[in-house]
Amino acid sequence: MTAIFPTPAADEDQRLLSPDELEAALRDIGARRYHNLHPFHRLLHDGKLNKDQVRAWALNRYYYQAMIPVKDAAVLARMQDAQLRRIWRQRIVDHDGDAPGDGGIERWLKLAEGVGFSRDYVLSTKGILSATKFSVEAYVHFVAEKPLLEAIASSLTEMFSPTIISERVAGMLKNYDFITKDTLAYFEKRLTQAPRDADFALEYVKQHATTPELQRKAMAALTFKCTVLWTQLDALYFAYVAPGMVPPEAWQPGEGLVAEKTTAPAGGKHGPFVGSDVPRLPRGVRLRFDDVREKHVLLAPERTFDLDDNAVAVLKLVDGKRSVGDIAGELAANYAADRSLIEADIGTMLAELAQKRVLER
Numbered sequence: 479m480t481a482i483f484p485t486p487a488a489d490e491d492q493r494l495l496s497p498d499e500l501e502a503a504l505r506d507i508g509a510r511r512y513h514n515l516h517p518f519h520r521l522l523h524d525g526k527l528n529k530d531q532v533r534a535w536a537l538n539r540y541y542y543q544a545m546i547p548v549k550d551a552a553v554l555a556r557m558q559d560a561q562l563r564r565i566w567r568q569r570i571v572d573h574d575g576d577a578p579g580d581g582g583i584e585r586w587l588k589l590a591e592g593v594g595f596s597r598d599y600v601l602s603t604k605g606i607l608s609a610t611k612f613s614v615e616a617y618v619h620f621v622a623e624k625p626l627l628e629a630i631a632s633s634l635t636e637m638f639s640p641t642i643i644s645e646r647v648a649g650m651l652k653n654y655d656f657i658t659k660d661t662l663a664y665f666e667k668r669l670t671q672a673p674r675d676a677d678f679a680l681e682y683v684k685q686h687a688t689t690p691e692l693q694r695k696a697m698a699a700l701t702f703k704c705t706v707l708w709t710q711l712d713a714l715y716f717a718y719v720a721p722g723m724v725p726p727e728a729w730q731p732g733e734g735l736v737a738e739k740t741t742a743p744a745g746g747k748h749g750p751f752v753g754s755d756v757p758r759l760p761r762g763v764r765l766r767f768d769d770v771r772e773k774h775v776l777l778a779p780e781r782t783f784d785l786d787d788n789a790v791a792v793l794k795l796v797d798g799k800r801s802v803g804d805i806a807g808e809l810a811a812n813y814a815a816d817r818s819l820i821e822a823d824i825g826t827m828l829a830e831l832a833q834k835r836v837l838e839r
């Protein structure tokens with residue numbers, strides 16, 4: 479398909495576009511190249527990745543987050559107009575916060591911790607793919623070296639981010655039982671910050687790209703930035719989806735994680751359920767058959783959990799009266815299996831559900 483507004487090559491004649499035509503041309507670049515179209519994002523949002531693949535995304539994306547204020551400081555350093563700097567510096571505050579514990583980088587660390595990482599491991603940036611680092615650093619170099627108009631134009635991918643963020647948050651909450659609203663708190667703030675930043679940058683570019691040459695350069699800068707985002711996802715896909723070639727030194731599943739709480743001693747509030755525990759569904763949580771997907775799910779406020787067959791068999795017997803021992807006994811009879819093995823298995827499974835707050839004892 480030929481784009482309506484293909485970015486002209488450097489030696490091509492181009493008439494001066496009106497500001498609105500320039501905006502349309504920039505939006506057209508996003509429609510064809512923004513990272514919402516990347517297969518890795520499609521898998522992420524549709525719940526098709528496993529927990530380790532989601533972890534790989536969270537870990538690598540941390541590098542992008544951590545370098546955004548470095549990038550913005552490089553942009554700021556090129557601005558000779560105090561009024562412009564006053565506006566742009568807000569971006570650095572948004573990411574760094576005004577105090578320790580505040581700001582976007584901190585919220586991304588919470589996201590990474592939410593999927594199991596130890597904070598120190600993430601901060602160390604060990605394990606981040608070299609390709610991620612190369613892409614992100616290419617962005618920082620770009621804004622440091624190119625004229626200000628191009629540096630600002632390269633941030634215009636943010637025009638398209640609110641749509642992908644809304645889709646991502648809804649998709650991840652619905653499709654992954656280990657993702658909570660708290661874990662994704664990072665994105666909430668971006669939904670107001672990104673449009674504010676993008677509106678400003680777009681007006682600047684429309685106003686300052688006053689020749690065909692400058693307009694072409696602004697388009698090329700946005701195209702470049704789309705590739706910065708796209709190649710990060712290519713690298714993730716190659717290493718952690720297919721063919722699954724993790725480069726030497728990069729994160730391997732299992733590394734850098736905090737031990738899961740379910741390994742706590744038996745019988746405690748967080749430990750595996752034991753025979754005498756009586757599990758029950760908390761208020762607001764229900765086992766439901768989903769007619770569309772033709773499978774059972776656990777419905778909790780604002781969240782749905784997919785269940786495997788074993789979990790469904792157990793949860794059908796959870797009624798707030800039967801103990802874990804009773805449930806194991808019934809399953810052992812139905813499936814002609816060893817009762818003590820079943821009891822141990824379901825004790826662990828129920829504890830995992832309890833950790834996600836969809837089961838109580």
Ligand SMILES: O=C(O)c1cc(C(=O)O)c2c(n1)C(=O)C(=O)c1cc(C(=O)O)[nH]c1-2
Pocket residue numbers: 546632633634635636637638639642643668707
């Ligand atoms: O979640 C996303 O898909 C997404 C995309 C982008 C983007 O389009 O560059 C940014 C962000 N998030 C983001 O959180 C962020 O802070 C940010 C800063 C910038 C930038 O170029 O200055 N882009 C983005």
